[in-house]
Structure formats: C-alpha cells, structure tokens
C-alpha cells in the first residue's frame with residue numbers, strides 16, 4: 001500500500017495505491033462526503049463489472065447513491081455528453097457541497113472532472129480509475145476536458161480531484177490491449193527522468209502485462225510518484241516542467257489524427273510509437289545515441305507495442321503528419337515544442353524544432 005501526496009498549495013490531495021482498496025471503498029471516500037450522498041459517473045463497460053458491488057458497499061455505509069452511465073468511448077467526452085451529465089446532476093438536485101465520483105478510464109475522469117469544475121461554479125470530485133492508463137496518468141494532475149470539432153481535449157480546465165483511489169486489482173478484468181496501451185504511459189515515466197525505472201520495465205514489463213500483482217503495484221506507484229512530483233512543480237504546465245509528461249504525445253497525436261482517433265490505434269499505442277519517434281529524432285539531432293533509441297524500440301517491440309510508423313499502421317507522408325501537428329493545442333506563436341531526449345531518462349523540451357526537418361525525418365522513418 002502506498003499513499004502519495006500531490007503537494008499543491010490550496011488544492012493538494014492524496015493518491016492511494018492499494019490492491020483490494022475497493023473492498024473498503026466506503027471507508028476511503030467517507031472523509032470527503034457531505035450530505036450523505038454521492039453521484040457516480042461511469043460508462044457501460046465499467047458499470048457492468050463494478051457499479052453494483054461498489055454501490056452495495058456505499059449503501060451499506062448509509063450513503064444514497066445516484067449513478068449516471070454513459071456510452072463507453074471518446075464520443076461521450078463531447079458537448080452533448082457534458083450537457084447530459086450536468087442536466088442530470090441538476091435534475092438530481094446536486095449541490096456545490098456534493099461530491100462526484102469518476103469511476104472509469106480517462107474519458108470518465110476527464111468528463112466528470114470538467115463537469116465538477118463548472119457545476120454551480122464548482123463542486124468536488126474523486127477519481128477511481130479503472131484502466132492502467134487512467135491509474136498512471138489521467139486520474140492524477142487535474143487535466144479535465146471534452147473534445148471539440150477541432151480536436152481532442154480542446155475545451156477543458158485544470159481541476160484537481162479531492163482524492164484518487166487506485167486499486168490495481170481492478171485491472172484483472174481489463175482487456176489485454178487496453179492494459180498494453182496503458183503500459184506505454186508507464187514506460188514513459190522511465191524515459192522522462194528515471195533510467196533505473198526504464199531498466200525495471202525492460203526486466204519486468206512482460207510480468208506486468210501478465211498481470212503480476214507485485215509488478216502492477218510497483219509500476220503504478222513509481223509512475224504516480226513521478227507524475228505527482230512533476231505536477232507539484234508545474235501544476236498548469238507553465239514552466240515547461242509538466243510538458244515533460246507529453247513525451248511521445250506530439251508525434252502520437254499526429255498518428256492518432258491520421259487514423260481518425262479510431263480503434264485502429266488507441267492513445268497509448270500512439271504514445272508508444274511517438275516516444276520511439278522522439279528518441280530516433282533525437283538521434284538525428286545529435287542529442288542521443290542510436291543505441292539508446294534502439295533500446296527504446298526493442299523494449300516496445302518486446303511487449304508488442306508500436307515503435308514507429310510502420311508498426312503503428314500509418315503510411316502518411318511527413319507533410320501530412322505535420323498538418324495534423326499544426327492543430328496541436330501546444331502550438332504557441334507558430335512554434336510547436338517537442339520533447340526530445342539526451343539519453344534514456346533524460347527528456348527535455350526543445351522549443352526550436354524545425355517542422356520541415358520533422359517532415360523530412362518522418363518521410364524516412366520506419
């Protein structure tokens with residue numbers, strides 16, 4: 001069991017990582033509940049597996065539960081989805097002092113956190129993430145958003161949860177592909193600033209993907225610790241520190257856009273390919289050695305994650321991919337900052353990347 005704090009002045013919170021924590025869900029969330037009731041927001045897939053047992057435990061502790069179930073998938077993270085959720089909360093008589101529970105993956109956390117930030121000018125929410133990706137990334141740090149016609153996550157706010165409750169055992173029912181995609185974000189933490197953790201991934205990644213409980217708990221704790229400390233240094237991504245968490249994401253978003261944000265390439269897979277591309281582009285710029293980039297590729301390949309254009313199933317030209325990048329929300333003043341690396345675990349923000357050179361690189365990248 002580990003408790004990790006996100007140290008933020010005024011809105012800090014704890015993250016509990018504990019196998020079996022959901023058995024005692026009522027004990028964990030009770031300190032945050034007013035009005036003896038909670039509003040659970042979840043999706044159809046998660047509801048089928050978890051809503052009943054969790055609701056039963058909360059009711060046993062004397063809480064009234066109302067639940068809102070949305071369709072699984074990105075389409076629920078829309079203006080329409082937000083309107084339905086906020087209308088439902090208002091119909092239920094939700095007050096500012098009430099607490100919402102996001103029970104699900106990244107879509108549910110993002111939608112619920114955003115709704116909480118605007119409902120009656122702001123109420124509280126708790127994250128109970130049920131995918132590996134949500135446990136190690138999206139449930140921590142307070143980025144909340146919906147998608148718009150122009151792209152993903154373009155309408156949103158920073159809104160920190162009151163508490164994050166992570167039970168690695170819920171991952172036992174996660175489909176293999178989703179577990180593997182979430183693992184890409186685990187590897188990311190090694191590549192950002194922790195070469196020893198990347199080494200751990202090389203040695204134990206396959207065990208984690210076989211759902212070894214110790215491997216899962218260790219990797220989740222390491223990932224969340226890294227994320228919590230980076231968020232505490234730069235909550236709103238102003239200094240460049242938090243931007244490190246976007247390693248692989250600029251290349252990755254272009255690949256996701258090219259595949260229409262479809263199930264052909266899910267987010268974690270795109271990030272995996274994007275991280276390998278970032279390392280190989282770093283070799284082109286003379287920042288890191290080819291052997292280091294090959295090490296990244298070899299590890300991703302060993303766990304069946306994409307590590308470039310071909311393995312991501314993307315055939316587009318460099319110019320086409322650059323066009324997707326121009327819609328990236330990180331564009332500032334016509335520049336797109338890229339996360340590059342001086343070596344394993346030595347990611348840095350490069351503000352001066354020439355997009356024509358990226359296009360030329362992508363034209364010859366495998």
Ligand code: GLY
Nearest residue numbers: 137141143242245
């Ligand atoms: N997923 C990147 C961040 O939370 O900043």
